[in-house]
Amino acid sequence: MLLTDECSYGRRMSSPPGSPGDVLTLISAGSATTRSDLARVTGLARSTISQRVDALIERGLVEESDSGESTGGRPPRQLRLHTDEHSVAGVDLGATHCRVALMDLTGAVLAESEEPLHIAEGPEAVLPQVDRLVDQLLAEVGRPRAGLRSLGIGVPGPVEFATGRPNNPPIMPGWNDYPIPDYFRGPTVLVDNDVNVMALGEHRNAFAGTGHLLFVKVGTGIGCGIVTEGALHRGASGSAGDIGHIRVSGHEEAGCRCGNSACLEAVAGGAALARRLTELGFPAESGADVVRLVQSGNTQALRLVREAGRLIGEVLAGLVNFFNPEVIVIGGALSRVHEHLLAGIRETVYRRSLPLATHHLTIVPSRTGVNAAALGAGILAIEHYLSPENINRIINA
Amino acid sequence: MLLTDECSYGRRMSSPPGSPGDVLTLISAGSATTRSDLARVTGLARSTISQRVDALIERGLVEESDSGESTGGRPPRQLRLHTDEHSVAGVDLGATHCRVALMDLTGAVLAESEEPLHIAEGPEAVLPQVDRLVDQLLAEVGRPRAGLRSLGIGVPGPVEFATGRPNNPPIMPGWNDYPIPDYFRGPTVLVDNDVNVMALGEHRNAFAGTGHLLFVKVGTGIGCGIVTEGALHRGASGSAGDIGHIRVSGHEEAGCRCGNSACLEAVAGGAALARRLTELGFPAESGADVVRLVQSGNTQALRLVREAGRLIGEVLAGLVNFFNPEVIVIGGALSRVHEHLLAGIRETVYRRSLPLATHHLTIVPSRTGVNAAALGAGILAIEHYLSPENINRIINA
DNA sequence: CGGACTTTGTTCGATGATCGACGGAAGTCC
DNA sequence: GGACTTCCGTCGATCATCGAACAAAGTCCG
Numbered sequence: 001m002l003l004t005d006e007c008s009y010g011r012r013m014s015s016p017p018g019s020p021g022d023v024l025t026l027i028s029a030g031s032a033t034t035r036s037d038l039a040r041v042t043g044l045a046r047s048t049i050s051q052r053v054d055a056l057i058e059r060g061l062v063e064e065s066d067s068g069e070s071t072g073g074r075p076p077r078q079l080r081l082h083t084d085e086h087s088v089a090g091v092d093l094g095a096t097h098c099r100v101a102l103m104d105l106t107g108a109v110l111a112e113s114e115e116p117l118h119i120a121e122g123p124e125a126v127l128p129q130v131d132r133l134v135d136q137l138l139a140e141v142g143r144p145r146a147g148l149r150s151l152g153i154g155v156p157g158p159v160e161f162a163t164g165r166p167n168n169p170p171i172m173p174g175w176n177d178y179p180i181p182d183y184f185r186g187p188t189v190l191v192d193n194d195v196n197v198m199a200l201g202e203h204r205n206a207f208a209g210t211g212h213l214l215f216v217k218v219g220t221g222i223g224c225g226i227v228t229e230g231a232l233h234r235g236a237s238g239s240a241g242d243i244g245h246i247r248v249s250g251h252e253e254a255g256c257r258c259g260n261s262a263c264l265e266a267v268a269g270g271a272a273l274a275r276r277l278t279e280l281g282f283p284a285e286s287g288a289d290v291v292r293l294v295q296s297g298n299t300q301a302l303r304l305v306r307e308a309g310r311l312i313g314e315v316l317a318g319l320v321n322f323f324n325p326e327v328i329v330i331g332g333a334l335s336r337v338h339e340h341l342l343a344g345i346r347e348t349v350y351r352r353s354l355p356l357a358t359h360h361l362t363i364v365p366s367r368t369g370v371n372a373a374a375l376g377a378g379i380l381a382i383e384h385y386l387s388p389e390n391i392n393r394i395i396n397a
Numbered sequence: 398m399l400l401t402d403e404c405s406y407g408r409r410m411s412s413p414p415g416s417p418g419d420v421l422t423l424i425s426a427g428s429a430t431t432r433s434d435l436a437r438v439t440g441l442a443r444s445t446i447s448q449r450v451d452a453l454i455e456r457g458l459v460e461e462s463d464s465g466e467s468t469g470g471r472p473p474r475q476l477r478l479h480t481d482e483h484s485v486a487g488v489d490l491g492a493t494h495c496r497v498a499l500m501d502l503t504g505a506v507l508a509e510s511e512e513p514l515h516i517a518e519g520p521e522a523v524l525p526q527v528d529r530l531v532d533q534l535l536a537e538v539g540r541p542r543a544g545l546r547s548l549g550i551g552v553p554g555p556v557e558f559a560t561g562r563p564n565n566p567p568i569m570p571g572w573n574d575y576p577i578p579d580y581f582r583g584p585t586v587l588v589d590n591d592v593n594v595m596a597l598g599e600h601r602n603a604f605a606g607t608g609h610l611l612f613v614k615v616g617t618g619i620g621c622g623i624v625t626e627g628a629l630h631r632g633a634s635g636s637a638g639d640i641g642h643i644r645v646s647g648h649e650e651a652g653c654r655c656g657n658s659a660c661l662e663a664v665a666g667g668a669a670l671a672r673r674l675t676e677l678g679f680p681a682e683s684g685a686d687v688v689r690l691v692q693s694g695n696t697q698a699l700r701l702v703r704e705a706g707r708l709i710g711e712v713l714a715g716l717v718n719f720f721n722p723e724v725i726v727i728g729g730a731l732s733r734v735h736e737h738l739l740a741g742i743r744e745t746v747y748r749r750s751l752p753l754a755t756h757h758l759t760i761v762p763s764r765t766g767v768n769a770a771a772l773g774a775g776i777l778a779i780e781h782y783l784s785p786e787n788i789n790r791i792i793n794a
Numbered sequence: 795c796g797g798a799c800t801t802t803g804t805t806c807g808a809t810g811a812t813c814g815a816c817g818g819a820a821g822t823c824c
Numbered sequence: 825g826g827a828c829t830t831c832c833g834t835c836g837a838t839c840a841t842c843g844a845a846c847a848a849a850g851t852c853c854g
Contacts, residue, residue, distance in 0.1 A: 018812095036831060045813045050833065067820085073830025074820040158753055168753060212633050224719065228625060235721025236609050239753040246715035247749060249646030249659075260749060262646075318643035318712070319719055322621065324632025352644060352657060356555055356565060356636040415841095433802060442842045447803065464849085470801025471849040 018044055020395045021388025023052045024061060027079050028105065028386055034068065034076035053079065055395055060085050081105045087143050088187075088385060089134050090378025091153040092194065092371070095119055095171055095220075098130055101374040102137040105149075105382055107204070111137045112371060119156065122174030127183045150385045151187045152377030153180065154194035158239045164191035167238060170257070190380050194373050195241060196232050198366075199225025201376025202329050206367040212325045215366075216243070217332035218312065218341065219287050220270045226323070244269065246315050264315050268308035270334055277301055287333035294337045305337055309344020316345060317352035324357050331366030338365035415441055417792045418785025420449045421458060424476050425502065425783055431465065431473035450476065452792055457482050478502045484540050485584075485782060486531050487775025488550040489591065489768070492516055492568055492617075495527055498771040499534040502546075502779055504601070508534045509768060516553065519571030524580045547782045548584045549774030550577065551591035555636045561588035564635060567654075587777050591770050592638055593629050595763075596622025598773025599726050603764040609722045612763075613640070614729035615709065615738065616684050617667045623720070641666065643712045661712050665705035667731055674698055684730040691734045702734055706741020713742060714749035721754050728763035735762035 023042070026032045032041045035053055039046045056062040063082035067075040083104035092099040096119070101112040113136065117129050130153075138145055157169025164181040166172055181189035199215030207213055215225040222244040226233040233240055244265035245258050256266035266272055270287025277284040277293060280300050284290050293301035316328060328349075334341055346363050353361075366372060384390065420435055429435045432450055436443045453459040460479035464472040480501035489496040493516070498509040510533065514526050527550075535542055554566025561578040563569055578586035596612030604610055612622040619641040623630040630637055641662035642655050653663035663669055667684025674681040674690060677697050681687055690698035713725060725746075731738055743760050750758075763769060781787065 034831080046832070047814075047834080048812055051812090067831095070821050071830070072822055073828080074822095074832080076831060226719075228630060233625060233720075235754070236723035237721060237753055237757055239751060240719065240721035242718045242721075242751055242754065243715075245751055246718055247646065247711065249644065258751065314644065315715070318640075318715060321639045321643055322623075322637065322716055322719070323630075324634060324637035324639075326633035354636060354639055354642055354655065356634055357632070357639065360634055431802080443803070444805080444843075445841055447805095448841090464802095467850050468801070469851055470799080471803080471851095473802060 018042055018048075019388060019392050020052050020055055021391035023049065024056055024081075024386060024391050025388055027056075027062060028081050033078050033080065035079070036076055038079075056391075057082075059395060061391070061394070083108075085147050086149050086385070087138065087147045088150045088152070088378055088381040089137070089148060090197075090374040090376065090381060091130055091134075091151065092197075092373035092377060093119060093126070093130070093153060093155045094194070094373075095156055098126070098133060099371060099374045100130065100133045100137060101371055101378050102134070102141065102143075103375075103378040103382065105386060107375075107379060107382060109371075109375070109378075110141045110143075112374065113137060119175075120171070120173050123178045123180065123183065124174075127180070131184065145186070148187045150381035151184055151189045152197065152379070152381035152384075153189065153191045154197035154373045154377045155180075155191060156194050158237075158242075159191050159193055160238050161190075161192055161234055164189060166191075188381075188384060190377075190384055192232070192234075192377070192380060193223075193225075193238075193241070195223040195225040196234065197225075197376035197380055198331060198368075198372045199227050199241075199329075199376070200232055201372050201379055202331065202366060202368050203227045203230070204379050205372075205375065207327050207329070210326045212323065213327045213329065214316075214319065214323070214325045215329045215331060216312065216316070218268075218270070218308075218330065218334040219332035222265045222269050222312065222332075224319075243315055243319070246318075248311050248314055251311075264311060268311040270332075273301075273304050273308060273334075276304060291333060291336045294340065302340055305334065305340045306344045308334070309341040310348045311344075312341075313345040313348025314352065317349045320349055320353040320357050320361060326360060326362070328361065328363045329366050330363065331368070331372060335365050415439055415445075416785060416789050417449045417452055418788035420446065421453055421478075421783060421788050422785055424453075424459060425478050430475050430477065432476070433473055435476075453788075454479075456792060458788070458791070480505075482544050483546050483782075484535065484544045485547045485549070485775055485778040486534070486545065487594075487771040487773065487778060488527055488531075488548065489594075489770035489774060490516060490523070490527070490550060490552045491591070491770075492553055495523070495530060496768060496771045497527070497530045497534060498768055498775050499531070499538065499540075500772075500775040500779065502783060504772075504776060504779060506768075506772070506775075507538045507540075509771065510534060516572075517568070517570050520575045520577065520580065521571075524577070528581065542583070545584045547778035548581055548586045549594065549776070549778035549781075550586065550588045551594035551770045551774045552577075552588060553591050555634075555639075556588050556590055557635050558587075558589055558631055561586060563588075585778075585781060587774075587781055589629070589631075589774070589777060590620075590622070590635070590638070592620040592622040593631065594622075594773035594777055595728060595765075595769045596624050596638075596726075596773070597629055598769050598776055599728065599763060599765050600624045600627070601776050602769075602772065604724050604726070607723045609720065610724045610726065611713075611716065611720070611722045612726045612728060613709065613713070615665075615667065615705075615727065615731040616729040619662045619666050619709065619729075621716075640712055640716070643715075645708050645711055648708075661708060665708040667729075670698075670701050670705060670731075673701060688730060688733045691737065699737055702731065702737045703741045705731070706738040707745045708741075709738075710742040710745025711749065714746045717746055717750040717754050717758060723757060723759070725758065725760045726763050727760065728765070728769060732762050 032038045038049045065078045068078045086105050090101045098117050099114040102110045157172045158167045165177050166175040180191045195217045213227040217223045224241040224243045245263040247262045251262045251267045254266040255261050256263035273290045274284035423429045429438045435446045462475045465475045483502050487498045496511040499507045554569045555564045562574050563572040577588045592614045610624040614620045621638040621640045642660040644659045648659045648664045651663040652658050653660035670687045671681035
């Protein structure tokens with residue numbers, strides 16, 4: 001038999017979009033903000049919609065706001081997410097910092113804060129700090145801990161998303177296979193790679209209509225988050241997007257911490273640029289120092305950044321041919337000097353990729369800024385909590 | 398507002414799998430072959446399932462076969478797709494050939510045939526030949542044209558899948574923007590790139606449980622089909638998978654027909670290998686000649702194929718880091734000498750990719766053979782016709 | 795060999811979800 | 825201020841689904 005059991009891929013179960021969860025999705029997405037809108041969009045009877053909405057209001061998930069504009073008759077009552085009693089938090093765990101954003105279910109940031117820490121001290125030391133930060137933010141805005149529905153965490157290393165366990169993370173000693181969600185009692189905890197959540201945040205925040213997007217983070221290292229059909233692509237073992245160790249031509253001398261040579265990261269990452277600037281007599285330790293040198297007008301730094309852009313562009317040119325994205329977003333510490341970085345990237349991509357693939361391609365700097373990861377982690381949490389399945393579960397409970 | 402209208406991505410409408418289309422999907426996939434199975438799997442009442450199945454039988458989509466094994470009680474009546482009255486055809490259009498496979502809805506090949514043609518003569522000349530071949534096959538097995546439900550066509554160039562129009566195909570003069578589906582009256586026509594349908598065929602045929610798969614076709618040129626979450630990834634402009642023009646290091650001298658140099662295809666494609674063998678004094682015109690030389694024990698040809706494998710492996714190593722597939726399948730004309738090609742590919746991929754990405758990666762030769770494209774095109778057609786949405790439409794009509 | 799038991803599949807009344815018609819509410823337009 | 829439009833809740837009718845009961849078709853065992 002050709003069409004075997006597991007082959008039901010690609011043929012999703014059909015569904016007339018009708019359940020309470022679907023209704024809430026439409027409300028939260030803004031696709032339909034009134035009862036009659038919902039009836040039109042879903043095709044359900046107005047009476048049915050009223051009943052669904054009532055259930056959502058009763059559970060405290062939806063609220064009515066003031067009436068909207070009349071179009072010649074009775075003005076419709078606007079519906080929106082009831083945000084007061086639900087909070088989520090997005091956590092951006094870096095090598096030496098932790099940034100937390102407390103958000104409501106619309107994705108609006110209620111409060112945020114950042115604190116230095118050392119992730120290398122291990123989960124037993126770090127996670128209590130995260131927990132405390134979240135509690136501080138909740139206290140700051142006067143919301144109860146019980147209202148925290150979900151927690152999204154971005155960590156600087158590969159993660160098995162389904163279980164929330166880091167998978168041999170190079171810069172997170174002590175975290176391998178540690179079940180991060182188990183530490184937090186109460187809210188559902190989702191853990192993903194930091195670049196993935198940045199990609200998600202950027203997509204939802206600035207490129208929501210885009211089907212296929214790549215988010216490239218150029219910091220100490222170089223990584224990439226992949227959004228396909230609006231969802232994150234994590235790959236077979238959760239390591240997708242690790243473009244920092246793709247080989248670039250003409251740099252065989254550059255050894256990389258991964259054991260190979262000529263890795264993109266080893267020649268165009270922030271650490272590599274800092275090292276080369278130091279060799280040239282301009283002391284620099286990190287990507288931030290490189291940015292500072294560029295901003296102070298150092299021509300060597302500028303040249304190196306532009307050359308790094310070309311090298312990144314060479315790798316991206318191949319990925320554009322392969323993946324055919326609609327948008328590439330450049331983020332990370334070095335994107336602060338994005339004019340120079342982007343110039344090199346664009347130059348190479350448009351020269352080395354196929355015309356068909358670049359025809360509708362745009363390459364832009366990140367619009368989300370320093371809290372992209374925390375925001376993206378929060379969005380991961382929100383979308384989990386507001387997923388139709390989860391809402392239906394809540395309604396039927 | 399953060400979560401904008403188009404943001405409903407990634408939150409699919411929820412669905413208790415229950416419609417007649419879903420039931421048929423389960424039957425065709427073999428997930429449930431009896432009424433009680435269906436009740437267990439879907440969670441619906443046995444009476445409801447009986448009603449659904451009756452409707453499907455009445456429409457001629459399902460039939461009962463002889464009873465199955467008893468497990469201590471009344472033996473269940475086996476259900477299966479009613480194949481007699483439905484046919485689909487898969488068409489593999491190449492540069493100089495056309496191969497058609499007539500299939501039933503289970504994917505079983507009823508008849509197939511191949512004929513030389515020149516795609517460069519344009520659609521007005523080629524499509525009548527395709528039509529005639531399909532009719533011949535139908536006559537051969539004694540099935541009426543009216544039973545032909547859907548037609549899948551793989552063409553050697555980029556296609557806008559939604560409309561079935563080729564998009565500036567390099568080797569298909571006269572086909573640009575030609576609406577192929579309009580030519581055929583009656584069956585639904587789906588047109589896709591040939592490598593895409595090969596990837597689909599290989600996935601459904603041999604790797605149905607695999608989530609993320611790459612199919613690499615090494616023939617005159619080099620292309621790649623991408624299967625993600627069981628579905629084809631076509632990219633923003635339908636050109637995804639075009640890896641033949643990714644740059645490889647150390648071959649700046651090799652000019653490519655695309656206008657760039659050092660393209661993978663220009664150094665490792667069948668045409669390039671044939672040219673270099675000719676230069677070495679072993680006349681060869683195509684990939685087939687290269688294969689013949691290798692099989693006859695020519696050491697130069699063998700060396701070149703292995704070296705080509707290394708170059709392909711260099712590109713694939715990057716794509717493995719980026720995409721993190723579970724399986725890479727090597728097909729195309731040159732895969733007939735896959736021992737040598739695979740040796741080079743494996744060697745390079747496992748050396749240049751990250752351990753986490755290669756840990757569960759397998760690289761294998763195609764199991765499907767020469768009619769992979771026709772088979773895959775047929776599967777494309779079948780899955781369209783059997784999609785729950787389409788079946789529900791048929792039932793409700 | 796025959797009755798107890800098991801599993802399958804159908805029939806049919808009960809149930810519950812959804813619909814559509816109706817009417818009241820709340821605005822605009824002339 | 826009345827006609828009109830649109831919005832929204834109510835309520836009986838309708839339709840899909842369910843579950844119990846029953847018939848069918850086998851196994852198991854004394």
